[in-house]
Amino acid sequence: MEQKLTLRRILTAIVVAVTMTMMAKDTFTALEQQQISIATKGLFDKSDAFTVDFDILKDRDYSFPLPVGKAKLMKDNQVEITTTKGDAVKSMFSGVVRMSKHHAQYGNVIVVRHDNGLETVYAYHAQNLVAVGDRVKAGQTIAIVGGENGRVFCLFSIMVNGNRINPETILSLSSHRLLRQVLMCRKTGTSAVEVSVVRGERDAAKYGNASLDNFDVNADPFGGKNTLTLQLSRFSDDEWAYPLPGAKVISAYGSRGRRAHTGVDIKTKANDNIYAAFDGIVTMSQSYAAYGKCIRIKHPCGIETLYSHNSKNLVNVGDKVKAGQLIALTGRTGRATTEHLHFECRVNGRTFDPSKIFNHQTHSLRQHTITLKRNGQVIVKAEKGK
Numbered sequence: 455m456e457q458k459l460t461l462r463r464i465l466t467a468i469v470v471a472v473t474m475t476m477m478a479k480d481t482f483t484a485l486e487q488q489q490i491s492i493a494t495k496g497l498f499d500k501s502d503a504f505t506v507d508f509d510i511l512k513d514r515d516y517s518f519p520l521p522v523g524k525a526k527l528m529k530d531n532q533v534e535i536t537t538t539k540g541d542a543v544k545s546m547f548s549g550v551v552r553m554s555k556h557h558a559q560y561g562n563v564i565v566v567r568h569d570n571g572l573e574t575v576y577a578y579h580a581q582n583l584v585a586v587g588d589r590v591k592a593g594q595t596i597a598i599v600g601g602e603n604g605r606v607f608c609l610f611s612i613m614v615n616g617n618r619i620n621p622e623t624i625l626s627l628s629s630h631r632l633l634r635q636v637l638m639c640r641k642t643g644t645s646a647v648e649v650s651v652v653r654g655e656r657d658a659a660k661y662g663n664a665s666l667d668n669f670d671v672n673a674d675p676f677g678g679k680n681t682l683t684l685q686l687s688r689f690s691d692d693e694w695a696y697p698l699p700g701a702k703v704i705s706a707y708g709s710r711g712r713r714a715h716t717g718v719d720i721k722t723k724a725n726d727n728i729y730a731a732f733d734g735i736v737t738m739s740q741s742y743a744a745y746g747k748c749i750r751i752k753h754p755c756g757i758e759t760l761y762s763h764n765s766k767n768l769v770n771v772g773d774k775v776k777a778g779q780l781i782a783l784t785g786r787t788g789r790a791t792t793e794h795l796h797f798e799c800r801v802n803g804r805t806f807d808p809s810k811i812f813n814h815q816t817h818s819l820r821q822h823t824i825t826l827k828r829n830g831q832v833i834v835k836a837e838k839g840k
Contacts (some may be wrong), residue, residue: 464469490553508635510638516593519608528609535607535609536606537606542598576609578609579597581598619647669752693777698722704720705718734754737752739770746762746785746786748761749762749782759799762788763794823835
């Protein structure tokens with residue numbers, strides 16, 4: 455009797471599990487399972503706009519649909535990706551399969567509704583490998599590539615609220631690379647959507663996780679990560695300045711006798727103009743021990759700069775300054791034997807050689823990529839043109 459009861463409980467559990475699984479797979483209406491372009495229910499219930507931050511995604515969170523395929527932009531924002539027979543079609547992001555069926559116009563089609571609010575469409579398959587309601591991960595194989603008229607390809611598109619959007623706002627068709635930027639999707643009609651870039655790769659490369667407009671000096675410049683990469687070649691001429699134009703180095707960064715020299719000393723003349731190296735916010739402007747009159751600026755790019763021995767400070771704590779803005783005059787306050795500027799660069803409170811950023815001979819910004827580490831280490835990755 456006890457064995458029968460146990461068996462009955464097992465069978466009941468199986469039936470419940472199967473029923474729950476079937477219910478989990480049937481989360482879309484019949485129309486959503488049949489129609490490729492359809493508004494996403496609830497997408498704009500809380501607001502008429504939402505953003506998608508692709509800069510925070512890890513490599514495993516994205517996949518090009520056919521990693522070895524060749525992509526070409528077609529009409530109506532569709533992408534034809536040609537490849538070889540038997541190739542695997544991958545899901546671009548994680549999400550749930552909304553549609554998986556044979557379509558009269560596009561053959562075997564799969565539509566995945568992603569967690570970030572986007573939908574992706576994959577068409578002309580030889581075989582679909584997922585069903586409606588299946589949760590898929592980025593990079594998971596969802597189909598075997600097919601084609602038409604002897605040609606092997608996948609027809610791919612990206613949708614927001616049933617509208618195809620330009621895929622080149624999200625990825626590079628030539629390199630298959632995801633663009634590290636922030637998109638805003640705004641509802642402009644019953645189902646129409648306007649997509650715009652609110653922070654592009656250029657800004658992300660320069661400023662990491664912030665720009666001067668929304669910069670919080672108390673926030674973690676690394677955004678929770680351990681490294682931050684800056685592409686100095688992407689800074690335009692009005693986004694950096696050599697702090698003392700016309701100067702010459704009189705003492706380099708590094709060992710100086712028995713003491714470590716934490717910056718670089720550069721000299722012109724007394725009461726010469728000192729300029730902010732980058733956009734930033736002033737966090738110190740006062741006399742400070744051996745530094746004399748000193749200014750410290752935090753920059754959204756993750757770097758902090760310091761300017762000392764000034765005869766006069768011209769900015770106050772909390773001031774927002776632009777690159778090239780006059781902030782002080784050269785002097786010999788503090789422990790100094792001649793009028794000059796002691797200039798420091800720091801990451802997370804630790805100094806590094808300013809020559810990793812500036813060429814002191816030409817008074818120019820280096821054109822390489824640097825990686826800032828949370829422990830204060832700064833690594834030069836690649837010199838432009840070398």
